[in-house]
Amino acid sequence: MSPSTLFSPHTIRSLTVRNRIWVAPLCQYSVDREDGVPTDWHLVHLGSFARGGAGVVMTEATAVSAIGRISAEDTGVYTDEQRNAWSRIVDFIHSQGAAAGIQLAHAGRKASVYREWGAGGDGTRPIVEGGWQSVAPSAIAFDGYAVPTELSLDEIADIVIEFTDAARRSVAAGFDLLELHAAHGYLLHQFLSPLSNQRVDEYGGSLENRARLLLEIVRAVRATVGESVPIFVRFSATDYTVGGFDPKQTATVAEWARDAGADLFDISSGGLVAGADIPIGPGYQVPFAEFVKQTAGVEVTAVGLITEAVQANSIVASGQADAVLMGREMMRDPHFPLRAAHELGVELDYFPRQYHRAAWR
Numbered sequence: 001m002s003p004s005t006l007f008s009p010h011t012i013r014s015l016t017v018r019n020r021i022w023v024a025p026l027c028q029y030s031v032d033r034e035d036g037v038p039t040d041w042h043l044v045h046l047g048s049f050a051r052g053g054a055g056v057v058m059t060e061a062t063a064v065s066a067i068g069r070i071s072a073e074d075t076g077v078y079t080d081e082q083r084n085a086w087s088r089i090v091d092f093i094h095s096q097g098a099a100a101g102i103q104l105a106h107a108g109r110k111a112s113v114y115r116e117w118g119a120g121g122d123g124t125r126p127i128v129e130g131g132w133q134s135v136a137p138s139a140i141a142f143d144g145y146a147v148p149t150e151l152s153l154d155e156i157a158d159i160v161i162e163f164t165d166a167a168r169r170s171v172a173a174g175f176d177l178l179e180l181h182a183a184h185g186y187l188l189h190q191f192l193s194p195l196s197n198q199r200v201d202e203y204g205g206s207l208e209n210r211a212r213l214l215l216e217i218v219r220a221v222r223a224t225v226g227e228s229v230p231i232f233v234r235f236s237a238t239d240y241t242v243g244g245f246d247p248k249q250t251a252t253v254a255e256w257a258r259d260a261g262a263d264l265f266d267i268s269s270g271g272l273v274a275g276a277d278i279p280i281g282p283g284y285q286v287p288f289a290e291f292v293k294q295t296a297g298v299e300v301t302a303v304g305l306i307t308e309a310v311q312a313n314s315i316v317a318s319g320q321a322d323a324v325l326m327g328r329e330m331m332r333d334p335h336f337p338l339r340a341a342h343e344l345g346v347e348l349d350y351f352p353r354q355y356h357r358a359a360w361r
């Protein structure tokens with residue numbers, strides 16, 4: 001297994017990414033004025049990953065509408081002010097040689113909760129004052145959250161428009177790729193899973209119906225951004241619950257989404273059902289990524305407790321995934337890719353000139 005596979009470039013449509021170590025989306029709950037505008041925190045947070053050698057730097061779940069935010073401190077990309085603030089961050093990411101990705105998200109029934117710290121918060125409690133009514137495919141609450149209202153057909157059509165508007169703004173801000181968040185129990189996952197989607201119209205029931213909204217969004221976003229911009233979709237490959245969304249359904253929907261214009265599938269798991277029994281351990285979601293890649297014949301990324309250079313390299317070199325996404329290890333060490341190159345003995349031509357003396361000894 002060549003140690004340099006992890007550092008080989010990867011091309012998707014017109015984008016060539018410098019290596020296979022990509023940053024997972026990481027909510028920061030750090031907007032100052034509840035206006036969804038990213039701040040200097042986001043510049044430094046995302047900028048350090050770019051300086052640290054990551055291939056793709058992905059933003060946190062970025063809301064396509066105000067009611068699609070998880071908390072009042074989430075970022076958005078539904079105003080021009082937000083777009084302009086993202087643009088500054090994207091410019092810095094590009095200056096360090098990384099590609100910039102944005103995760104477009106709608107929280108659905110998991111919206112309007114306090115962030116994990118500060119007044120009122122543990123990240124799961126509904127906002128008492130200044131909160132907003134959440135929406136979902138069906139009026140079924142996530143455990144401990146407020147009951148959402150069921151979306152009408154007109155409101156579903158509006159959500160497609162919100163995603164396409166957000167995609168247009170993202171490309172205008174300079175983002176190189178878009179990821180649609182259809183995982184972790186948020187709105188698009190709520191449509192996919194029979195546990196949260198009990199509609200009796202064309203958006204519920206069969207897998208084809210449950211996938212309809214996601215596929216409409218993929219098609220509409222592709223038509224909006226043109227042929228050159230890569231579109232990723234993040235899935236939760238299982239709800240870890242009988243009767244829920246599962247790896248086979250994930251592979252089928254990935255194939256349909258590929259045919260609708262998506263390029264790569266970011267395979268995560270869980271988040272739809274509170275208290276599900278998740279067998280967490282090193283690389284625990286990699287088999288789901290490998291399954292989707294093999295079954296659907298699509299490109300995938302693996303994520304979840306990938307923390308070491310040799311481990312990351314072997315996932316890519318063995319063909320289990322096309323790239324790895326890393327979250328918590330990146331937060332512990334935003335320069336993980338530089339360190340991994342040093343450990344694996346790979347020489348990088350993008351080790352920052354200012355840090356060059358750290359490259360070898």
Ligand SMILES: Cc1cc2nc3c(=O)[nH]c(=O)nc-3n(C[C@H](O)[C@H](O)[C@H](O)COP(=O)(O)O)c2cc1C
Pocket residue numbers: 024025026027028059060061103181183184234268303304305306325326327328329
């Ligand atoms: C602080 C934090 C924030 C997160 N925010 C998001 C998010 O905005 N969107 C998303 O899809 N996943 C989010 N996740 C999940 C990560 O993207 C990732 O899938 C997960 O942490 C597992 O990878 P890791 O073991 O490398 O951290 C978050 C995880 C953490 C720890």
